[in-house]
Amino acid sequence: MRMSLDLSEVPGFAVNLALPGEDLICLVTHSKRKMVRYARDQFTVSQFWNEAEVSILYRKGGAVAVGSTLNLSKDAVQNAVNALRKSAGAIPKRPLAPSLPPKTAYVPVEDAYDQNCLADDDMMAGLVLEGDEAAKKSGADRTAVVLNAEEVEWFLSSTTGASGAAKSTSAHMVIRAFKESGSGQGITASPYMSKLDPRGAGNKAGELAFDSKQPEKGEEGRYNVVLDPSVFANLLNAVGFAASAYAVEAGFSFLEGKLGHDVASRTFSLYDEGRQKAGLLVRPFDDEGFPTSRTAIIEKGTIKNYLTNSYFSAKMGLPDTGNAGWIEPRPWNLYVPGGDSSEQDLFSDHVIYITNNWYTRFQNYVTGDFSTILRDAVFEIREGKRVKAIKGLRMSDSLIRMLSSIAALSSKPHLIKWWEVETPTSTPFVLIRDVHLTVAE
């Protein structure tokens, strides 16, 4: 896409507008994205986006102003810088103005880019139909499918000399299958369109739907549960959010005050993989130009790090983890290493298997008290066999208590990305003891 300014030139142009004593970072994000959606046995809408956004951080002393524009003309960029300069002049100064990174040699991330990710429209339609067909062969009556493909390139410059460019891709498909009163979901995700597995996702969705076609109403109680990676990934997104230093300071975190303390079972570790090989939309620098990296959030049950940017690193006296967000540090890719158990091992006892969830909401972020709706197939499992499908349950518990009650993890992490899992997350199946499930009257 041609713009008024060549995209790669915008950051340099913006940074050159800085006056002495001003810090300025300019990040251009150019996204090309396709999405094909399918339901009722036909395509419901097919979409393509081609957009470039200029984001600018302006800092003078301790005053910070941020701006963005979708207008890439020189005048628009100049106007944006002028507006930020004017705003920063009106802001009471914060005592901290930590250093921004100097010129840095960024190491490209491996397996992050697929030049064919934005596939031909007919090929994308074909992949959707392949997933739909697989789900129906596995027992589904109908499906709803969405296939996403995205290619993003970033260009960054700062007044301190940092300068970088990167591009990476993401493809993911979600298949939701229905059979009578049952439903199931399958997910496949990769930076490479050719590595998606629509058949595998469709088979899983269809099989779950078929096996849950006649569910019985569940009963409130505390149960040992096995969470599918989709479910655990959704909860881990809440943990990743709580690990942001911003969340810690703003009252959105149950990890506040717990650095160095045990917050989970020793079998559990959680990393932010800023450079995850074959991750989705991975890049080698954060929004400030610091290199992204691997950060241990929780290691063998102990919280090791909050995710920081330069401001929170300086304010809290913690390492800069390369997770900027100019205002709010955030995780890039969450990763839970596999455990010692096979997936079959987790189901060998009497457990409830929860395959999907949605609508996770907190009563109190500090205590971690939350609930989430169990969506799609839920099974009572005895000795590895699905003895009953259950409906109408809600998980109503505390994340602190649940992390401490992790009993086992399967050995293989699965990459999850869908509507309810915003941050790509690789996690195995997990067995958690005594989880509180409730039902509606």
Place this chain on the structure above:
Amino acid sequence: MPDEDLAKKILTWAEGQGVSFVEARIEDAKEETVLLKNGEVDAVGHSSAHGAGIRVLYGGALGFSSTNDLREESLRDTLRAAIAMAKAASSRVRNPIKLAKTAAARTSWASRFTQDPFEVSLEEKISTLLEADRSVPSGDVSFPARMFSLGFSRKRKLLMNSFGDQVEGDSLRTEGFVFLTAFNPQRGSVQKFDQLGESRGWEAIKNWDLPSRTNNLANALSLNLMKGVEVEPGVMDVILGSEVSGIVVHESAGHPAEADRIMGREAAQAGESYLRPDSLGYRVGSEEVNVIDDPTIPGSYGYYLYDDEGVRARPRLLIKEGRINEFLHNRETSAALGTEPNGAARASAFDREPMVRMANTYFAPGDRSFDELLADIREGVYIKSFMEWNIDDVRWNERYVGLEAFRIVNGELREPVRSPVLEITTGKLFSSVDAVGKELNFTAATCGKGEPEQGVPVWTGGPEVRLRGVRVSKR
């Protein structure tokens, strides 16, 4: 205003391309946000956006494409992309998508405001937030985490389509946000969001009186934290406050009435509905239950007079005396179900497809005073506000956890109650309504739906509503 000539050119270029419908939406938008955290200005943000979204119908399939490059070459590419996507999808059309046509609209609408917030100095905005922060009281309860924000948006948009519609919209919104964490070493913590939003200018901020509002909220949290007792679980009468009755009708009357859910289009994301295409007339609650969705309320957060498909907006009576009365429609769903579109198509920005959405959904008021609602309750709970809530994806199994709540004994409000849980089905909840208050209040919210996600501003509202004999549990 967005360039009318560009929109006309897009329609012209589409001629002879095999499309049965084309729609061009061009927008200019700007936003300003001021964020205060724990007494410090965290950041000030400015953003501007412009771009075009093009939607076409080709061979019974829909294609949509957008760009922020408004040069002709780019717009031609964008149109080509929309047609190519639709063309690929048209290979598998069982029921060709149709869009209901309405009498062509050539008009404009705008939010009304007294004082343009973009003309108010940043110093005054910061001063307003600092004053609100200073209004948080000190005492046995501390407030270690305090967040405040103000936001302003102005969006000028132009829609033209091959049906002959040409609608210009100019919307201005003012938003506020407060999040407080109250803490006591012996009693723990409670938290509460307070979201405000109107289609007005700076005058809205003055009306809100953030300092006194924040002080009231902080005092309410302190009372709940220090004096709140656990509810004794059981079956009892419940009075829902306006904030709660508003979220109830948004979740379990508004969302399930969205015809695209009913038809299964959103099944992979936001889900479906307990309603079916033939559910009009279905009794879902008592005769006291009347629910309206109305985009035309002047100054409301969800205000608009023409939707993002160019259809004139009007109030929709979703539930009438306990029976399902009307669905929310866009052009596609109304054509499929053989009715008229009722102006419920909204797109959160130029780069999102218009889809079926709510605007301002409220439980219609009745004729009872709050004292009358209380009077004959022997044992119950008044749930004035909530924090945690969720509902299943067919909008039947829902949960609301009270934040400000009080025990009711023999017609009188008693001690505060901490975190009473109402976990109930839509049918049970609406069927349990036996009396409705007369004072209607609204709460601002951002309603999420769609993939990519589209958050749109809405009001949820209602009066106090009494439920008879429902189960209440504790967290």
